């Protein structure tokens with residue numbers, strides 16, 4: 578089978594790799610090139626953690642995916658993951674961590690419950706004020722996102738995959754000007770902005786926050802791009818307390834904040850998790866709002882007092898591609914029988930990249946046993962209108978911002 582995969586972020590790269598491993602002829606196309614920094618996967622670091630409250634589906638995917646990331650790391654011969662652990666700072670009245678504790682224990686995934694005093698002793702550089710207890714995932718940590726996607730694409734090329742740089746135009750139905758193997762109701766080919774056409778038997782569109790631009794009628798309401806501001810703050814020179822061997826990745830779920838240790842000895846990441854402004858990626862000025870920097874500084878003053886006035890050493894923006902219920906979209910296009918859509922990462926898809934690719938490759942090729950093994954029983958990834966679900970990873974708003982006026 579010949580397959581064209583559009584989008585070389587984490588979803589497209591892993592789908593292409595799995596399809597190529599299964600012996601198919603695969604072309605991976607990206608408008609900004611493989612391993613680019615403009616897609617959602619192009620950031621420096623991403624959290625991989627098992628906790629998902631009462632949900633027991635995502636933790637299983639995450640553990641499987643982490644094993645595959647580690648295999649990739651071994652094959653690539655470079656550091657792609659740091660097992661720094663992830664600590665969840667419980668807010669009074671928040672049930673997410675207690676539910677996660679029950680789920681992970683039932684699934685046999687290592688997890689620890691720390692009292693307030695244990696948290697203070699285990700992570701002495703963080704102030705524990707207002708944290709009654711903490712949940713710690715010792716086997717979780719940080720993935721180096723852009724290098725990990727680049728390594729995935731290098732593996733894909735090493736096994737004979739083809740990479741093309743170019744922007745794919747919104748696809749047109751078979752019989753509307755193209756020719757090829759899509760058949761009735763299928764897609765024959767895609768066309769690039771330079772006029773080049775690529776025919777295939779099957780197509781995958783994994784275009785991150787650009788998906789609604791390609792399929793506005795289908796995805797305009799289902800996947801909404803929110804600009805997220807990302808910042809790293811300078812750590813005092815030579816102070817080893819902020820390194821990954823001294824402190825874990827941390828998530829304040831109730832407070833909608835998260836952060837990473839300093840991996841390079843220079844910068845500690847601290848970012849809001851609430852949804853930023855809705856912007857089309859191509860129209861976005863990609864400028865970090867001053868209010869986001871101030872909000873991060875306020876959190877640093879509370880948790881890491883020595884960093885409250887430190888300079889921002891790095892800042893950039895990327896996009897949460899948000900679905901109403903925070904579940905991804907992995908499904909066949911309703912109008913093109915041989916085209917598949919993968920996206921809607923909603924701020925938590927990176928870690929699952931290898932398994933998203935494995936599952937999607939199985940859907941494309943009709944591999945029934947893998948579909949049965951990996952597919953969700955509740956149809957959560959289907960392309961249909963969804964009910965909004967509050968409080969899942971993307972709750973909250975910047976308290977420093979004025980109400981929209």
Ligand SMILES: Cc1cc2nc3c(=O)[nH]c(=O)nc-3n(C[C@H](O)[C@H](O)[C@H](O)COP(=O)(O)OP(=O)(O)OC[C@H]3O[C@@H](n4cnc5c(N)ncnc54)[C@H](O)[C@@H]3O)c2cc1C
Pocket residue numbers: 583584585586587588589606607608609610613615616617618619622623624625743744745746783784785786787788791805806807895896897898919920921922923924925926927928929
């Ligand atoms: C600030 C932030 C923090 C996050 N934190 C985490 C985290 O801690 N853990 C986690 O698991 N997830 C996290 N996520 C979510 C995760 O990063 C994303 O869900 C995931 O990277 C999305 O990958 P993707 O492949 O769907 O999209 P992308 O990475 O955006 O890839 C899409 C690709 O498609 C290409 N493309 C688009 N249109 C076209 C076209 N017409 N023709 C050709 N190519 C095209 C683009 O150039 C791009 O390279 C976070 C996201 C953000 C923004």
